[in-house]
Amino acid sequence: MTVTVHPAAALAGTPALPADKSVSHRAALFAALADGESEIVGFSDAADPHSTLACLRGLGVEIEEREDVLGPDGVPSLFVQGRGLDGLRAPASALDCGNSGTTMRLLAGLLAGRPFESTLVGDASLTPRPMGRIARPLGQMGARIDMTDGHAPLVVRGGSLSGITYRLPVASAQVKSAVLLAGLSASGTTTVVEPVATRDHTERMLELDVMEVGGERHVSVPGGHAVRARQWVVPRDVSAAAFFLVAGSIAEMATIQLNGVGLNPTRSGVLDVLRAMGADIRISNERDRGGEPLGDLRVEAPGGLVGVEIGGAIVPNLIDEIPVLAVAAACAEGRTVIRDAEELRVKETDRIEATADVLRAMGADVEERPDGLVIEGGRPLKGAEVDARHDHRIAMAAAVAALVADGPTTIHGAEAAAISFPAFWDALGSVAAGSVEEPA
Numbered sequence: 001m002t003v004t005v006h007p008a009a010a011l012a013g014t015p016a017l018p019a020d021k022s023v024s025h026r027a028a029l030f031a032a033l034a035d036g037e038s039e040i041v042g043f044s045d046a047a048d049p050h051s052t053l054a055c056l057r058g059l060g061v062e063i064e065e066r067e068d069v070l071g072p073d074g075v076p077s078l079f080v081q082g083r084g085l086d087g088l089r090a091p092a093s094a095l096d097c098g099n100s101g102t103t104m105r106l107l108a109g110l111l112a113g114r115p116f117e118s119t120l121v122g123d124a125s126l127t128p129r130p131m132g133r134i135a136r137p138l139g140q141m142g143a144r145i146d147m148t149d150g151h152a153p154l155v156v157r158g159g160s161l162s163g164i165t166y167r168l169p170v171a172s173a174q175v176k177s178a179v180l181l182a183g184l185s186a187s188g189t190t191t192v193v194e195p196v197a198t199r200d201h202t203e204r205m206l207e208l209d210v211m212e213v214g215g216e217r218h219v220s221v222p223g224g225h226a227v228r229a230r231q232w233v234v235p236r237d238v239s240a241a242a243f244f245l246v247a248g249s250i251a252e253m254a255t256i257q258l259n260g261v262g263l264n265p266t267r268s269g270v271l272d273v274l275r276a277m278g279a280d281i282r283i284s285n286e287r288d289r290g291g292e293p294l295g296d297l298r299v300e301a302p303g304g305l306v307g308v309e310i311g312g313a314i315v316p317n318l319i320d321e322i323p324v325l326a327v328a329a330a331c332a333e334g335r336t337v338i339r340d341a342e343e344l345r346v347k348e349t350d351r352i353e354a355t356a357d358v359l360r361a362m363g364a365d366v367e368e369r370p371d372g373l374v375i376e377g378g379r380p381l382k383g384a385e386v387d388a389r390h391d392h393r394i395a396m397a398a399a400v401a402a403l404v405a406d407g408p409t410t411i412h413g414a415e416a417a418a419i420s421f422p423a424f425w426d427a428l429g430s431v432a433a434g435s436v437e438e439p440a
């Protein structure tokens, strides 16, 4: 799908945001492992969490969307009949994880301790992504995972596992979560040591023990740890909100309201960076839902941003937001340096290269580094023709940049937005009237 985005001087409105993708995946997986029925309020309608549901159904888990039970956002609740760890059954065919790295990595952890063989496959973007990072620790625990050159398809031959202590060599919440999920069926205790903190939804949602030892986080799960059947409430996705936070911060005039946004500190680095750049973002109505903090955000046009340095421990807290933060940087006065973000090279596409390509096509001054980008901000952006490379966040970041370009921008592969934000083009059109031209 090709979408054309026209520039818009004034943005206003309250766009509907999708449910948090990371929390949706986990709520579905944990509900499947619980004994009994769980309700998930506000589950994501995006493609990736639905890949997780399809895989769970392939493992014999019954999941029903109830149109008659609506959450506060009007989203039907999902009811999951948990079978307990021992109730999962061998899949009759390969489990298709689609585009979703979270599905593949967390599921591999969960299946590592099951007494059957499963094959996990993915699409053309997921297949080349690195899976050795989960196969190594799961192998140390006693599972056998066969890969093709370190990639999917994965054949997981589950077995009896022993708890390990594993220090994460890459800052990855997916690797952490895979090891912890395997730890549920291991003998003894499994501990993941994080030199740099990553998103902590798994430990919050499973109520695991977390200790700080010498500046590192130790997250532990005892084998046999019971997962409770319960109600989960999914916040709106801060990673989706980020597109509107940047759009409002680079526009000439803007007032955008974003309600019910997850504000977990391990995810909200984008707020800190945008504020350091001079953005005008206010948070109100802060509350807690099922262990996850959330709040309502209001962004107004600040009348100019300044460049910043982004690196170190904050990077995992905003890793998915870097493409759109790069758009903010291109519109800011002065230089922005993004470093320590080499993980972006192994996302849905190489996001360092893809972001640089889009911004350069639009006239920005961008230098690619192995672990990030250097952006000399302030050059006016021009309308261009760009390719989203089948990557949802590249498609949406390009659309945000297009709002401040001097003419229309054509975005090829715009359908990728549905991976995390199916209603993105409508939501963008709702704050920038007449700007979004979708195919009839």
Ligand code: S3P
Pocket: 021, 022, 023, 102, 171, 172, 173, 174, 175, 177, 199, 319, 320, 343
């Ligand atoms: C995620 C973790 C991050 C993030 C991804 C979702 C998760 O990936 O980029 O979008 O839900 O655990 P890594 O674990 O590869 O850093």
